Amino acid sequence: MSEGIGTRVLRKEDKRFLTGKGRYTDDIVEPNQAYAAFVRSPHAHAEINGIDKSAALAMEGVVDVLDGHQLTGDEIGNIICGWGITSKDGTPMNMGAWSALATAKVRYVGDAVCVVIADTKAQAQAAAEAVDVDYNVLPAVSNVLASMADGAPQIHENAPGNQIFDWEIGLKDETDAALAGAAHTTTMDITNNRLSPNPMEPRSAVATYNEAEDHYTLYTTSQNPHVARLVLSAFYNVAPEHKLRVIAPDVGGGFGAKIYIYPEEITCLWASMKTERSIKWTSTRSEAFLTDAHGRDHVSTATMGFDANNKIVGFKVNTKANLGGYMSLFSSSVPTYLYATLLSGQYNIPAVYADVQTYYTNTVPVDAYRGAGRPEASYLVERMMETAARELGVDPGELRRANFVQEFPHQTPVIMAYDSGDFAGNLDQAKAAADVAGFEGRKAEAARRGKLRGLGYSNYIEACGIAPSAAVGSLGAGVGLWESAEVRVNPVGTIEILTGSHSHGQGHETTFAQLVSDRFDLPTDNIQIVHGDTDKVQFGMGTYGSRSGAVGMSAISKALDKVEAKVKKIAAHVLEASEDDIVIEGGEVKVKGTDKAMGWHEVGLSAYTAHNLPEGMEPGLKEGAFYDPTNFTFPAGCYICEVEVDPKTGVTEIVQFTASDDFGTIINPMIVEGQVHGGIAQGIGQALLEHAVYDDDGQLLSGSYMDYTMPRADDLPFYNVNHHSTECPGNPLGMKGCGEAGAIGSPPAVINAITSAIGNNNLSMPATPAKVWAAINEVSAAQAAE
Amino acid sequence: MDMSGEYRIEASIDQVWAAIQNPDILKAAIPGCEELDKTSDTEMSAKVSLKIGPVKAKFAGEVELQDMIEPTSLKIQGEGKGGIAGFAKGGADVQLAADGDETILTYTAKAQVGGKIAQLGSRLIQSTAAKLADKFFANLKDQLANT
DSSP states (O other): OTTSTTOOOOOTTHHHHHTTOOOBGGGOOOTTEEEEEEEEOSSSSEEEEEEEOHHHHTSTTEEEEEEHHHHHHTTOOOOOOSBOOBOTTSOBOOOOOOOSSOSSEEOSTTOEEEEEEESSHHHHHHHHHHOEEEEEEOOOOOSHHHHTSTTOOOSSTTSGGGEEEEEEEEOHHHHHHHHHTOSEEEEEEEEEOOBOOOOSSOOEEEEEEETTTTEEEEEEOOSOHHHHHHHHHHTTOSSOGGGEEEEOOBOOOOTTTTTSOOHHHHHHHHHHHHHTSEEEEEOOHHHHHHHSOBBOOEEEEEEEEEOTTSOEEEEEEEEEEEOOSSOOTTTTTTTTTTTGGGTTTTBOOSOEEEEEEEEOOSSOOBOOOTTTTHHHHHHHHHHHHHHHHHHHTSOHHHHHHHHBOOSSSEEOSSSOEEOOOOHHHHHHHHHHHTTGGGHHHHHHHHHHTTOEEEEEEEEEEOOBSOOOHHHHHHTTBSSOOOEEEEEEEOTTSOEEEEESSOOSSSOHHHHHHHHHHHHHTOOGGGEEEEOSBTTTSOOOOOSOTTOIIIIIIHHHHHHHHHHHHHHHHHHHHHHTSOGGGEEEETTEEEETTSSOEEEHHHHHHHHHHOSSOOTTOOSSOEEEEEEOOSSOBOOEEEEEEEEEEOTTTOOEEEEEEEEEEEOBSOSOHHHHHHHHHHHHHHHHIIIIIOOOOBOTTSOBSOOSTTTSOOOOGGGOOOEEEEEOOOOOTTSTTOBOOOSSHHHHHHHHHHHHHHHHHHTOOOOOSSOOHHHHHHHHHHHHHHHHHO | OEEEEEEEESSOHHHHHHHTTOHHHHHHHSTTEEEEEEOSSSEEEEEEEEEETTEEEEEEEEEEEEEEETTTEEEEEEEEEOGGGOEEEEEEEEEEEEETTEEEEEEEEEEEEETHHHHHHHHHHHHHHHHHHHHHHHHHHHHHHHO
C-alpha cells in the first residue's frame, strides 16, 4: 500500500482549508448569540478608582456590562500558572494574583477591565468605548533591567523587587573551577528578542450556557481543549467538568499562543451564564498584539571555557527573563526546564551551570512560543560556539565536531539524557549539501560585486515529545504529559481514530491516518481522525512541544496493537486457523500460505454481529490506550546559512539555507518538510525582522503590522532540506518530532552568517539593516583608529 | 516624544500673550477644537477631534497654564482622554520675545501617548504633532491679524 509510513500523501485537510471551507470558531453561530467586547486598560500600570458603566448600559443593544468585582463575587478563580518553580533558597515562586477581569489594578496595556455584552459586535464595541474607567496611573516598567532596578515600581505585592524566582541548575562549583582553569574562555552578552506570536486565525470563543440542562459549551481556538476544560472547571470554577464541553474546531495556527486559557474564554463562559445568551468574542489583530502571550525576551551573560585541545571544559550562564505582568500557564517552565536543560547543546561538556532570575514587568505575559526555551538555549550555545571558534582561530564546524557527544545514552550535567543521534553525520550531510568547500570562491565572487558574504552554522538539539509524567511531575509540572487514543473499527470496516492531540496546521488527519493505513494496509480514505471535542474524546493533553507524533501517535500505535490482536483472534476463530498464522494485507485478513481469507470489513462485521466470536470474547471492535513516554526525544541537526550583506545599506539577503535534520522516523516527508520550512521562516523572522517593542512607559509600539515585521516570501530563500535520521529508542515508532526544530535551529545560523560576513560578533536580533550597518561601521571605525 | 519649534508672529508680545490665554482665539486656532471653556484664570477644558494615522478620536482634555511670567514665558500642561483611542498628556514651555513690532515664539514640548494611538500611530505621532503645531500657529497668526 502506498499510503503508509514514509510516503508523501497529500493532506486530507487541505481540500477544506484551500477552498475556504474550514470551520473555525468564528464561523460558529449559535441561536440568540450576543457579542462581547472588552474594555482594556490604555495604561501599563494603574489603580482602578472606579468604573462608570451608565452611558454604556444606556446604549442601544447593550445587554450588560460586567466587571471584575462581579466576576470574583461569583467565585471565578484566578488564572493559574501550571508549573511551580522553587528558588535556590528553597522558597516557592512569587505568583501574583491574576483575575480574568482586573479588580483593583491593571498591570499591562490591554489588561481586561470590563466586558460589554450586546446584540451586535458593533454595538458591543461602541459601548465598550463609552465605559468610563477612572485610573490612578502608576509608574511602569517594561523590561527586566528596569524591573530589577532599585526603586522600581512594585507590580505585585507578594513579589518584592518584582522577582518571581531565582533558580539554578547544574554544577556550580565544578563549572567555576573548570572556567578558572581553562586555557581559553569566551564571554558574551546575548539578548533573545521578544516576539509576538502571529497565528493566522486570531483567538476566538463562543460560549453557551444552557440553563435547562445546566450545561456549558465552549468553542475556542485551543491547542489543548481537554486541558482547557480541566483548568476551567478545577481552577476557575466556571463550570463542573462533566457540565462543560470544550470544542476546538478547525484552528488556524497556534505556535504556543493558543495553549493557554486566557481571560476572554473564562469571561465569555461566565458572562453566558450571567446573561443567558450565547456569547461570541473574536480578537481583533490589534487585541492579538496586546493580549496573546509573547515569546522569548531573555537577557543573558555566558562564559564558555576550553582546554588547550579546544575541548569545552565548562559553560556558565546567567539569564534574566521577562515574564510580563502575570504568570501565564507554562511561563515558569519556559526559561527553566525547557531552556537551561538544553544548554549542553550537542556537546560533551563536563560542567554546566545556569542560574535564571525571572521578573514581572508591565507587559503582556510571556509564555511558550514555537520552541519555547529551546530556541533561547540553542541561540546562546551556537553563538558561543561560533564566536569561540573565531577567537580560537579554528573552523567553526570542526570546533563543534571535536566536542560532539558521540556515545548514547549521554547524561548531560543539566538533567537531560540524550538517547540517540549522529551529530557528525548531520554536520557532514549539511556541509556537503551547502557546498561549504566552495564558500571561499562564492565569497570572492560576492566581494567583486561589492557584497560581504558570510556563512554560519547552527548545530541545534532540542527536547520534544513532552513528556514523561513522573519526571515532569518531580520538576514541578501540575499535569502529566501522556497522551490517549481510541481506535474504533466500524461494522463496515472503516476506522475512526480519536486522539487527545489537536491539529491546528500540523496535518494530523493525514499522518495519523497513514499510521493506521500502514498497520492494516487500508486506504487513508477509510480512516477518519477525530480530535478537539471533549464530548467525543475522553481526555488528552493536546499539541505543543512537538509531542503529537512521538507521544500522540505512540498512543494510537498501542491501541492499534490491541485492535490487531483482537482482529487476529476473530479471524483465527472464523477461519479455523492459528492466530500466529493470520496476516493483514491488501484489505484482507488471511491465513498465511493458504487461500483462506476474510475481507477486513467482514472482520468488523463479525465483531459487531457477534454471531460467531471466540468463546468469552466481548462483541465490538474498539480499543483505547494511554501512552506515557519514557524519556524526552531529542531532535537535532545542522543548519548552515549563507548571507550576502550590502555594506552600503546594511541589508542582509539570505542566499542559501541548508538543513540536515534528525527527526527519527518520518511518517510523511512532505509534511515534515513543510514544518521545517515554516519553522525556518519563523526563525529567520526572529533573526532579521521581528521584535515586540514596548516604550519605557509600557506602551506597545509594535502593535500592528505597520511596526511588527513578519517575514514575507521575498525575505526568504529556497530551502535545501535534508534528513539524516537515527531512530529514537524511546517510543514504539522511533519518532523524535519536527514541529519546532526549524524555529529553534535557524536564528543562530543566520546571525552567525551575518557576523561572519561583517567581521563583528557584536550584533543582536533582529539584525535590521540599521543595526547591521552600525556594526559594519563599528569595525571600520576601529580599523581607522588603529 | 520631544518636540520644539520657533515661529514669528506679526503682533506685539502683549497681543500674543493675551491671545494664548483667550479661549475664543485658542478655540479658533487649535485644529479640530470643538469646545473650549475657561474654568478658571489658568484652567481650560476642551474637546478636540483628531485623526492620527488610522485612529480618529474625540479627546476631552484639561489644560492648565503654569509658571506664568508676563509677558515672556509660561508652561502649558495638558491631558486628554480619547476613550478607546487612548490618551495623550504632556507639557510645553513657551517663550515669547519681542522683535520690533513682532514676536518670536519658541517652545519645547514633551508628550506621552497611550492606548490605541500609541499602538497604531506611534510612528506617525511626531509628524502629525509637528503638522498640528504648524497649523495651530498659522491659525493663531490669522486670528491676530483679524483682531
